[in-house]
Amino acid sequence: xxxxNLTMMTDLYQLxxxxxxxxxxxxxNIAVFDVFxxxxxxxxxxxxxxxxxxxxxYIENLSFESDDIxxxxxxxxxxxxFLSVLEHFSFTGEIYAMPExxxxxxxxxxxxxxxxxxxxxxxxxxxxxxxxxxTLIATKASRVVYAAGDTSVFEFxxxxxQGPDAGIYGARAAIIGGCNGTSNVLTxxxxxVPVKGTHSHSWVMSFPTELDAFRAYAELYPDNCLLLVDxxxxxxxxxxxxxxxxxxxxxxxxEPVGIRLDSGDxxxxxxxxxQMMDExxxxxxxxxxxxxxxxxxxxxxxxxxxxxxxxxxxxxxITSENNPALGGVYKLAAEExxxxxxxxxxxxxxxxxxxxxxxxxxxxxxxxxxxxxxxYIALDEETVxxxxxxxxxxxxxxxxxxxxxxxxxxxxxxxxxxxxKCCYDLPTLSEIKEYAASQLNxxxxxxxxxxxxxxxxxxxxxxxxxxxxxxxxxxxQHS
Numbered sequence: 001x002x003x004x005n006l007t008m009m010t011d012l013y014q015l016x017x018x019x020x021x022x023x024x025x026x027x028x029n030i031a032v033f034d035v036f037x038x039x040x041x042x043x044x045x046x047x048x049x050x051x052x053x054x055x056x057x058y059i060e061n062l063s064f065e066s067d068d069i070x071x072x073x074x075x076x077x078x079x080x081x082f083l084s085v086l087e088h089f090s091f092t093g094e095i096y097a098m099p100e101x102x103x104x105x106x107x108x109x110x111x112x113x114x115x116x117x118x119x120x121x122x123x124x125x126x127x128x129x130x131x132x133x134x135t136l137i138a139t140k141a142s143r144v145v146y147a148a149g150d151t152s153v154f155e156f157x158x159x160x161x162q163g164p165d166a167g168i169y170g171a172r173a174a175i176i177g178g179c180n181g182t183s184n185v186l187t188x189x190x191x192x193v194p195v196k197g198t199h200s201h202s203w204v205m206s207f208p209t210e211l212d213a214f215r216a217y218a219e220l221y222p223d224n225c226l227l228l229v230d231x232x233x234x235x236x237x238x239x240x241x242x243x244x245x246x247x248x249x250x251x252x253x254x255e256p257v258g259i260r261l262d263s264g265d266x267x268x269x270x271x272x273x274x275q276m277m278d279e280x281x282x283x284x285x286x287x288x289x290x291x292x293x294x295x296x297x298x299x300x301x302x303x304x305x306x307x308x309x310x311x312x313x314x315x316x317x318i319t320s321e322n323n324p325a326l327g328g329v330y331k332l333a334a335e336e337x338x339x340x341x342x343x344x345x346x347x348x349x350x351x352x353x354x355x356x357x358x359x360x361x362x363x364x365x366x367x368x369x370x371x372x373x374x375x376y377i378a379l380d381e382e383t384v385x386x387x388x389x390x391x392x393x394x395x396x397x398x399x400x401x402x403x404x405x406x407x408x409x410x411x412x413x414x415x416x417x418x419x420x421k422c423c424y425d426l427p428t429l430s431e432i433k434e435y436a437a438s439q440l441n442x443x444x445x446x447x448x449x450x451x452x453x454x455x456x457x458x459x460x461x462x463x464x465x466x467x468x469x470x471x472x473x474x475x476x477q478h479s
Contacts, residue, residue, distance in 0.1 A: 005061045007089075008068050010125040018118045019078050022085065030093075030336035031120045032359050035111035035127060037104075037135075037328040038352050045453050046443070047326070048142045048436055049102040049110055050173040051134035052416070053426055055095075058126050059417060062091045091119050092420035096413040098362075100427075101138075101176055101436030103443065104412075105375055105458045108362045110135070110328070112413055117335070124330040132326040133166065134173040140295075140320045141177025142440060144313050146448055147295040149302060152310045154196050155182040156290060157318025170318045176432050178440075183312070191429040196312075198226040198260055198288075210237055214245040222254040226288060229259045234269050235276075243280045250281075258286035258309070266291065267304040274307035286310055294321070295450055331355045345471040357471050358464065362412040365392070365404060372442045373407065374457035379464050384409040392459040402457075 021027050037047060064072075064086045072078055072086070093115020104110050111127065113120050145153050155174035161167035171187040181194030188195035199217055207213035210232055218225045227245065229238025239259070246256040259277070261269050270287050277285045286309040289301075294316035301308065315321060333355065334343050343357035359380040365373045374392055376384065384390065386409055394400040416424040427435070446454040460468070 003057045003061055005063065005065065006058050006126055007062050007064055007122075008071075009129070010122060014122050014125055015072070016077065017121050019082050021117050021121070022082050027085075027116060027118045029117045030114065030341075031117040031332060032334040032341075033113045033120050033124065033330050034109040034333045034356070034360070035113075035131060035328055035330050036107055036109050037326055038106055039327060043451060043453075044139060044143055045105065045447070045456060046139070047104045047110075047135050048138040048177055048440070049098045049104050049131075049135055050100050050138035050176045050432075051131040051169070052097055052100045052424075054130045054134070054169065055097070055111075055127055056416065056422055056424065056426065058130065059091050059095070059123065060422060062089070062123070064089055089119075090420060091115065091123070091417070093119055093417065094415065094419070095417040097416045098412045099414060099435065100432045101439060102412060103372075103436075103439045104362075105456060107356060108375060108377060108458065109333075109356075109360055109413060112333075112359070113330075114359070128328055128330055130169075132328045134169055134176075135328070136320050136323075136326040137170045137173035137318065138177040138436070139326075140317055140323075141174040141179050142436070143177075143295040143450060144293075144298060144311075144317055145178030147299040147302070147450060148311055151302075151308060153179045154310065154312050155179045155184070155314075155317060156197075156312040157314040158182075158184045160315040161318045167318065172429060174317060175429055176436050178433065178437060179313075193429055199228055201228065201231045201262075204228065204231040211241045211244065214241050215248070218245045218249055218256075222249055222252065224257055225249060225254070226257040227259050228262060229273070230261055230263045230269075234261065234264060235272055239273055239276050243276060243282070246277075246280070246282055246285065256282060256285050258288060260288040260290065260312075261308075262290045266308065267301050267306040270301075270307040271305065288312060290314065292316060299450060333357055334359050343467060343471065345468065345475065347472060347475045354468075354472070356460075356464065357467055360464065363409045364412055365390070366408045366410070366442065367404075368406040370442060371444060372447075372456070373404065374402075374459055375412075376409070376459055376461065377464060378461035379467070382461055382463060392457065393465075394457070395460045395465055398465070 069083055096112040098110050155171050158167040161170055168187050171182040171184040175193050181196045183197045185195055204210050204213040214227050227242045229242050242259050249256050266289050273287055287307055288310045289308045290312040293313045332344050334341050345357040346355040348354055360377055361380050363376040363384050365376055367373045389403050389405050391401055391403045447456050
């Protein structure tokens, strides 16, 4: 797989801040930044983390090329000494991250960057661009797959994606979220995942009759014959013609795949199509459905008894139509001054914009049944002793408390870069998909339902809670 140097894919103010740090003698100061999102995505309270592989590729290729330096020189914003520093620039810091496929909640650090401040500042824009998009689409896909239940979902959105990268990496993220394949051939090639597709309405319209079109397609793909039956009239024309071709295939020793519906009342038409194929002796032929589907329409169709085996979900998945941005942010959590790491907090009139200070780890707490009970955000210096009872509390209503006794704790942030070198073994996309499914299955149905899911507990350690309260009070006194 080819990689690209995306160093210049940044906002100008990252470079001007870097220049400011350099001119003020601060370039070697160590800074710690967290990537997190504040609000729930769509109607979901969780997110499925995605994009780490592309983040790693970005960091490993981080360097300014000669053309980049010439362009920056032309902006007349930076002196030659600083441009000379950029010529030898590379990432030397550390990155911890939740593995792709992890389930995350608001305010939890998905990624933690610790590096000299110039390096940590530069990577903000690209990290957010990569992780925000793929996490958004993986989360949307997980909801669609949840709605589909024991039926199958394929991602079919390339033509409606907002550009080639959104199509390629959106399809990748959809696989992480649980889709079984994609129509996107390049994504299939790049990540070794199944690709699926049949013919369009134009194929049918290009032949003298619908039956001629179906026969021609069956001749090309006798063992992979999936026919689109709604070009003219689904039940009066498409289905009878498809069944005729299926009989001809069967007589020649082939088994048809099924039919696709792309318009009309999918619940009614799928049940009628299923009945017609069963009566004709094709109980194993599948019903595929497309046509502006999402988790809500799929859920409704299934509740109406729609006889649909496979869903092709396009526009509303690849664009996350009802919520087109994750809104992940990159905020300073600590900085080193004279060898001492000082926690930092952003204070705002909007409570949701107040950040969590310090270098942190996120623990997932599991009960004795292996199901997730709560997430626990603690300072990195803390440990969770599962041999002792642990009392957790709601940070917004600290009188709400629960003591855990028989539990396990899993740290969610793992090392990805140490001293500028990648120390993370990249799994395959199929392995990431399996991991995501296994993580989602540790959450009760009440936390995953499509509408008004139960609130999952995300609590702070007492030390983190006290640190935040102290810094808020100090900020109030100095304001």
